[in-house]
Amino acid sequence: MYGVDEEPTAEVVLTLAKHLEGVWSRAHVQWSQADTYYNRTYDVWPQTGVAKNRSFYRPSTPTNIIDHAVDNQLAIMPRFHREPVGRDKDTEERSGKIENWLVAAFTEMSLLEPSLIWKQVGKFLTLYGYASVKGPLLVKPHMPVRRSGEQAPEFDLRMERYEDDKNSIIPFRLSAIHPAQILLPPLDMRPTWGIEHTNMYAYDIEALVARKRGKRAPAGTFAYDKEQPFRVHQVTQYWSVEWHSVVVEGELLYNERNAWGYIPFTHGYAGYGMETTDSDAFDPAELAVGMLNSSMDSIKAQAQARSAQQNALILAAYRKRATRNEPVEMAEQLAQSDILHYEPGDMWWEEIPNLPNSIFQTDLLVDQDIEHGTYARNLAGQPTPGVTTVGQEAMQRTSANRKFISTMVQMDRMATIVASNLLRLLTINDETITVHGISLSPKDIAGDYNIQAQFKAVDPILALQARELGLRERAVGAKSLARYWREDSELEDVAGERKELMKERIRQHPAYINAAGIEIAKEMGLDALVDELMAAQPPDRDPGSNGPLRQPISPDAPVLPGQPRVKIPPQGV
Numbered sequence: 001m002y003g004v005d006e007e008p009t010a011e012v013v014l015t016l017a018k019h020l021e022g023v024w025s026r027a028h029v030q031w032s033q034a035d036t037y038y039n040r041t042y043d044v045w046p047q048t049g050v051a052k053n054r055s056f057y058r059p060s061t062p063t064n065i066i067d068h069a070v071d072n073q074l075a076i077m078p079r080f081h082r083e084p085v086g087r088d089k090d091t092e093e094r095s096g097k098i099e100n101w102l103v104a105a106f107t108e109m110s111l112l113e114p115s116l117i118w119k120q121v122g123k124f125l126t127l128y129g130y131a132s133v134k135g136p137l138l139v140k141p142h143m144p145v146r147r148s149g150e151q152a153p154e155f156d157l158r159m160e161r162y163e164d165d166k167n168s169i170i171p172f173r174l175s176a177i178h179p180a181q182i183l184l185p186p187l188d189m190r191p192t193w194g195i196e197h198t199n200m201y202a203y204d205i206e207a208l209v210a211r212k213r214g215k216r217a218p219a220g221t222f223a224y225d226k227e228q229p230f231r232v233h234q235v236t237q238y239w240s241v242e243w244h245s246v247v248v249e250g251e252l253l254y255n256e257r258n259a260w261g262y263i264p265f266t267h268g269y270a271g272y273g274m275e276t277t278d279s280d281a282f283d284p285a286e287l288a289v290g291m292l293n294s295s296m297d298s299i300k301a302q303a304q305a306r307s308a309q310q311n312a313l314i315l316a317a318y319r320k321r322a323t324r325n326e327p328v329e330m331a332e333q334l335a336q337s338d339i340l341h342y343e344p345g346d347m348w349w350e351e352i353p354n355l356p357n358s359i360f361q362t363d364l365l366v367d368q369d370i371e372h373g374t375y376a377r378n379l380a381g382q383p384t385p386g387v388t389t390v391g392q393e394a395m396q397r398t399s400a401n402r403k404f405i406s407t408m409v410q411m412d413r414m415a416t417i418v419a420s421n422l423l424r425l426l427t428i429n430d431e432t433i434t435v436h437g438i439s440l441s442p443k444d445i446a447g448d449y450n451i452q453a454q455f456k457a458v459d460p461i462l463a464l465q466a467r468e469l470g471l472r473e474r475a476v477g478a479k480s481l482a483r484y485w486r487e488d489s490e491l492e493d494v495a496g497e498r499k500e501l502m503k504e505r506i507r508q509h510p511a512y513i514n515a516a517g518i519e520i521a522k523e524m525g526l527d528a529l530v531d532e533l534m535a536a537q538p539p540d541r542d543p544g545s546n547g548p549l550r551q552p553i554s555p556d557a558p559v560l561p562g563q564p565r566v567k568i569p570p571q572g573v
Contacts, residue, residue, distance in 0.1 A: 005242055007243065007255055008238055008240075008243055008245045008252075008255060009252060010247050010250060010251055010252035012238075013195075013236060013238040013245050013247045013252070014236065014247065014250065016193075016195060016238065017183065017195045017197070017236055017238075020183035020184070020185075020194075020195055021183065023183075023186060023283075023284065024183060024186070024284055024285075026283055026285040027128075027130070027283075027284050027285040027288045028180050029285075030128075030285050030288065030289075030290075030293070031127075031128045031130075031179070031180060031288070031290075033296075034127050034128060034290050034292055034293070035127075037062040037292050037296060037299060038062055038063055038066055038127055038292070039063075040058040040060065040062065040063060042058070042296075042299075042300065042303075044056035044057075044058060044300065044303045044304055044307055045304070045307075054307070054311075055307060055310070055311050055314075056303065056304075056307045057303065057306050057307045057310045058303050059302060059303060059306055061299055061302060061370060062292055062299050065291065065292065065370075065374050065375075066123060066126050066127050066291070066292070067123075069122075069126050069291065069374075069375065069404070070119060070122045070123050070126060073375075073401065073404045074118075074119070074122035074126075074404065074407065074408065074411070074455065075118070075455040075456050076110075076116050076118050076119040076122075077103070077106060077107065077110070077118060077455075078106065078118065078411075078412070078415040078419075078453040078454060078455050079099075079103070079453070079454050079455075079456060080098075080099045080102045080103060080419060080451055080452065080453055080454075081099065081451070081452045081454070082095040082098050082099055082450065082451050082452070083095070083450070083452075085448065094444050094446075096496065096498075097438065097440065097444060098423070098440065098444060098445065098451070100438050100496065101435060101438045101439075101440040102419050102422070102423075102451065104435040104436040104438050105170060105172065105422060105433075105435050106174075106415075106419075107436070108170045108435050108436070109135070109136070109170065109172060109173060109174040110174070112170075112173065113174070113175050113176070115176070117133070117174055117175065117176045118176070118411065118415070118455070120176035121133060121176045121411060121414070122407070122411065124176065124178075124179055125268070125269075125270040125407050125410065125411070126270065126290065126291050126407065127290045127291070127292065128179060128270075128288055128290045129269060129270040129271075129272050129273055129287070129288045129289040129290040129291075129293070130179050130267065130268070130269050130270065130284075130287070130288035131176070131179055131267065131268060131270075131410075131414075132176075132177060132179045132182040132184065132265060132266065132267040133174065133175070133176055133177070133265070133266050133267070133414055133418060134174070134175045134176075134177045134182065134196070134264055134265055135172070135173055135174035135175060135264050135418065136172045136173065136174050136264065136418060136421055136422045136425050137172065137173040137174075137264050138171055138172060138260075138425055138428075138429060139171055139172070139173045140166070140171045141162055141165040141166050141169070141171075142162075142211060143159075143162055144158040144159055144162055170433065170435055171429070171433070172422060172425065172426075172433075174418065177196075179267070179288075181196060181197050181198060182194060182195070182196055182265055182267070183195040183196075183197070184265055184267050186282065186284035186287070187282065189267070189268070189413075190266070190417065191263060191265060191266075191267070192240060192241050192263065193238070193239060193240040193241070193263060194238075194239050194263055194265045195236065195237070195238055195239075196236070196237040196239070196265075197234070197235075197236055198235050198237070199232045199233070199234060199235065200232070200233055200235045201229065201230050201231070201232060201233075202224055202225065202228060202229055202230065202231045202232075202233060203224075203229035203230065205222055205224070205233060205235070205248060205253070206222060206224040208246075208253075209222050209224075209253065209254070212254050212256070222248060222251075222253060233248055233249055234248070234249050235247070235248055236248075239258065239263040239264065239265065240258065240263060241258060241261060241262065241263060242257065242258055243255060243256070243257065243258055244256050244257075244258050259428065260421075260424070260425060260428060261424065261428075262421050262424070264421075266414050266417045266418060267414070268410035268411070268413060268414050269287045269288060269410060270289075270290070270291070270406060270407045270410065271405075271406025271407065271409075271410070272289045272290065272291060272293070272294075272406075273285075273286050273287045273288065273289030273293075274286065274287070275287065291374055291375075291403075292374070294373045295369070295370045295373035295374055298366050298369040298370045298373060299370060301366045302363070302366045302367065302370065305362060305363045305366060306363070309355075309360075309363070312352070312355050315350075315352050316352050319349045319350045319352060320349075320350040321347055321348075321349060321350070322347065322348050322349070322350055323342065323346055323347040323348075324345075324346050324347075325342060325346050325347070330342075330347070374403075375403045375404075408455050411455050412452075412453055412454050412455055415453035415455070416451060416452055416453040418453075419451045419453050420449045420450070420451055421449075423445050423449045423451065424449050426440065426442065426445065427442040427445055427447070427449075430442055466487075467489060470484045470487065470489070471484070482498070485497060485498075514533065517533065518530055518533050518534070521533065
């Protein structure tokens with residue numbers, strides 16, 4: 001029907017979209033159901049018969065499960081590691097600069113979105129069992145074109161704003177788009193084509209056409225009504241490694257070549273589902289299973305139990321009066337005064353049946369069932385009964401955290417793909433990009449897009465445990481300092497920390513102290529002390545001598561009288 005190298009038509013794009021819509025249809029229904037639990041809009045009672053009129057109470061349990069999982073277990077920003085190629089100093093420094101630049105770029109791209117990108121990705125993975133990321137995209141500010149009759153000062157001002165935006169705003173974009181908007185081949189974990197469904201204002205579509213018109217003639221036309229600039233239109237975008245196509249309400253707006261070499265989408269599964277044995281064909285709904293799916297019946301049972309308890313409490317606290325007299329007359333008396341006139345036996349309070357203790361025990365069993373199906377309460381900051389020591393708490397939390405291993409691995413993989421594509425995109429853009437004071441050029445990348453992203457666990461007890469274990473391994477020589485920093489500490493800038501540590505050691509060297517002392521003495525006008533310190537400098541070591549090096553770090557750095565000489569360790573130790 002269609003070859004990947006062929007220029008797509010509107011019919012081809014819509015056919016591919018319809019195919020993927022069918023593939024993902026059951027998963028979308030599943031996610032809509034998960035939405036009702038997270039937003040607490042699910043039906044507590046069956047919407048048939050007398051049950052539909054019962055009072056109900058929906059606890060915040062499903063919302064708290066998802067939010068606590070994301071807030072307490074999943075990091076919102078990855079760390080990066082780029083293995084230096086070779087052992088020369090420049091290669092190591094470039095790797096460190098790339099790592100720091102990626103942290104800054106990811107932070108900046110996240111700040112340009114309505115919500116924190118990777119926090120939203122973690123929420124999608126936890127709630128739906130699936131998440132997708134759009135980007136990185138290259139979005140550069142558009143150079144202004146002089147309007148008809150526009151005066152020079154006005155145009156110069158717009159040009160100045162353009163230059164400011166170009167130099168101050170990062171030209172890359174990344175977003176955690178809702179997975180229902182993105183349709184990707186479900187088993188291709190590095191997809192080469194995909195569909196995006198969005199709604200756009202007529203004004204934005206017209207602006208898009210205007211920008212493309214100067215580079216490539218649109219394949220179709222868009223009837224823009226100036227009287228309805230905010231009319232919403234359905235837009236379908238097709239991406240492949242060769243093409244990018246935009247279809248507006250069934251008509252092809254334009255095609256353009258994809259110069260990036262990748263499609264700006266990646267996706268992943270949380271690992272809570274699995275393919276069933278009797279499946280005739282693969283269904284992504286079997287893999288895209290959220291954390292709440294196995295506990296939905298228990299959550300509904302909890303809501304029903306809490307609803308019954310709340311209703312019993314209300315009936316007990318606000319009992320109704322019963323009477324043999326005319327109810328309307330009694331109501332009128334109550335409206336006028338709290339005093340009622342009635343004969344003994346004419347009125348009584350409604351009798352409330354005693355609730356058995358078993359109803360509360362059932363409630364506890366349901367709570368336990370929900371906890372077993374999701375994660376232990378200690379991960380949400382609640383104490384675990386019977387746990388009294390830090391070691392016991394750490395063991396409990398380690399066991400509970402296994403629930404999130406697959407999710408974090410998927411986030412690592414997705415962020416790694418995004419970071420690699422971001423380096424590729426910077427190279428294609430062929431410009432030096434500065435973010436938070438860190439400048440990166442294609443020369444720094446040198447065509448090597450290998451990078452590793454990792455989201456560190458945010459559990460404070462497990463983080464402390466990891467640091468202590470790392471320090472013990474470091475003490476016995478089983479782990480290097482760089483590896484400890486990278487794997488066990490909260491440190492992000494390893495290369496920078498290594499440099500600062502070396503600076504600190506240099507500042508402790510007598511030669512540095514002496515040099516600093518001379519400068520301070522000069523500032524204080526203590527010429528006599530300066531002369532004394534300068535005269536006290538020892539001579540250099542004689543050539544061929546086996547004695548210790550008498551030359552300080554700097555040839556001009558003197559040694560203070562009486563200061564012990566410290567042998568400088570060989571570089572690299």
